[in-house]
Amino acid sequence: MENVRPNPLRAWAVWIAGIGLLLAFLIFISREEPAPHPQPVPSAPMTATPAPASAAAPPAALPAERDPQAEAALRQGLEAMQQKDLSGATRAFARAVQSDPRSALARDYLGIAYLQQRRFPQALQQFQEEVRLTPKVATGWARIADVHYAQNDLKGAAQALERAVAIEPNVAQLHFNLGMLYPRMMELNKAVESLKRCVALEPANHNAHFLLGNLLLKLARLDEAEQAMQAATRLAPNVGAYHFGLAEVYLKRAATPENTEKARQELTRALELGMPEAAAIHYDLGLCYQRQEKWEEARRELETAVKLSPDSSAAYYTLQEALQRLGRTEEARQAMARFRALRAQADAQRQRDFYFQEVQRNPDSADARFQLADYLERAGDRAQARQVLQRARQLAAQGKGGPGLQQRIAALAARLQTDGN
Numbered sequence: 001m002e003n004v005r006p007n008p009l010r011a012w013a014v015w016i017a018g019i020g021l022l023l024a025f026l027i028f029i030s031r032e033e034p035a036p037h038p039q040p041v042p043s044a045p046m047t048a049t050p051a052p053a054s055a056a057a058p059p060a061a062l063p064a065e066r067d068p069q070a071e072a073a074l075r076q077g078l079e080a081m082q083q084k085d086l087s088g089a090t091r092a093f094a095r096a097v098q099s100d101p102r103s104a105l106a107r108d109y110l111g112i113a114y115l116q117q118r119r120f121p122q123a124l125q126q127f128q129e130e131v132r133l134t135p136k137v138a139t140g141w142a143r144i145a146d147v148h149y150a151q152n153d154l155k156g157a158a159q160a161l162e163r164a165v166a167i168e169p170n171v172a173q174l175h176f177n178l179g180m181l182y183p184r185m186m187e188l189n190k191a192v193e194s195l196k197r198c199v200a201l202e203p204a205n206h207n208a209h210f211l212l213g214n215l216l217l218k219l220a221r222l223d224e225a226e227q228a229m230q231a232a233t234r235l236a237p238n239v240g241a242y243h244f245g246l247a248e249v250y251l252k253r254a255a256t257p258e259n260t261e262k263a264r265q266e267l268t269r270a271l272e273l274g275m276p277e278a279a280a281i282h283y284d285l286g287l288c289y290q291r292q293e294k295w296e297e298a299r300r301e302l303e304t305a306v307k308l309s310p311d312s313s314a315a316y317y318t319l320q321e322a323l324q325r326l327g328r329t330e331e332a333r334q335a336m337a338r339f340r341a342l343r344a345q346a347d348a349q350r351q352r353d354f355y356f357q358e359v360q361r362n363p364d365s366a367d368a369r370f371q372l373a374d375y376l377e378r379a380g381d382r383a384q385a386r387q388v389l390q391r392a393r394q395l396a397a398q399g400k401g402g403p404g405l406q407q408r409i410a411a412l413a414a415r416l417q418t419d420g421n
Contacts, residue, residue: 019374070100077109089113104133104140111143115150115357124148138164146178154185172202179211191215206235210242217249225249240273247284264288280308286318298322313342350377366392366401374412386416
């Protein structure tokens with residue numbers, strides 16, 4: 001059979017990227033703070049199944065005798081933050097800093113308030129001062145990572161988190177955050193090592209076991225992936241996504257009757273527990289029944305999959321095979337036609353994404369801009385092609401292009417002018 005099976009964890013990979021980083025806002029630090037004291041509202045992206053937050057050592061730069069004015073201002077700022085009054089919180093925390101400039105706690109809260117307002121230079125300034133005041137505590141560096149991440153500076157975020165880990169290597173949450181960040185930088189092996197360290201420090205963190213298993217599955221390290229997924233399901237047996245992940249491992253293994261039945265059982269359990277990607281479960285169940293040559297059951301599951309996810313080319317391809325085996329020739333022909341149409345659309349989208357991603361990875365490359373403009377012209381998007389080509393011409397004039405590029409730019413500009421659109 002043609003190898004058209006997608007990675008059904010694709011949606012989970014998007015989810016992982018979408019989580020971004022739990023970062024330092026999930027490290028609810030244990031500190032000597034004024035009471036009563038509500039936690040500041042987290043501003044980093046949150047996941048539906050967050051890992052347990054780990055307490056870090058107190059950064060505690062408050063003097064032995066607290067400044068009463070600073071203490072009162074902190075209380076006011078925390079109350080304002082709880083009411084989602086960021087402007088009021090910022091003013092109160094700024095007063096606390098002014099009253100007690102050596103308070104790392106006041107700097108931290110003021111930086112958080114700035115960050116929630118996307119006032120990145122001001123937030124960075126406060127967190128850098130926090131680092132200066134508490135050089136042996138990881139919190140300031142973790143906050144700096146938040147600032148870089150919020151600006152999509154993944155490299156800067158990773159470097160700041162690595163500094164935090166160097167200071168406090170036994171904080172599981174920091175390793176978890178790096179494990180979330182590295183995949184976005186295509187550093188899967190580094191992500192695996194970070195998540196391994198996280199689960200070594202925090203073995204009851206079922207979410208970290210699951211995410212580790214997901215990464216190991218992508219790297220085809222199936223024995224390790226199975227161990228991690230089994231740990232996740234053992235620790236949290238009522239999470240459907242974990243059973244789905246374990247089924248994926250079994251399906252990646254040799255298509256033996258034993259592995260197929262194990263996958264089917266895990267998928268059935270995942271469906272009972274519920275999870276957002278129900279279409280992927282039905283698709284995989286269809287594959288299980290196909291391997292078991294239970295064609296009617298396979299057809300039923302695959303038709304459910306295409307109803308839930310009508311743009312799944314792989315589901316249509318597998319469905320047509322089941323229909324053929326059942327002698328339903330005309331329905332099989334229609335399913336194959338739908339598969340071919342969807343595959344053509346997906347191929348075109350992948351090609352488009354490739355050129356745009358090359359520009360994102362190399363924003364100062366005239367060649368990357370030219371290739372994108374050339375693609376857009378061939379795709380019929382001439383207006384955008386002209387805009388991109390203009391930027392390519394500017395970069396080429398600065399010497400940021402390969403030999404012969406200016407001639408190719410001139411030729412493409414002439415074609416665009418001839419098109420007259």
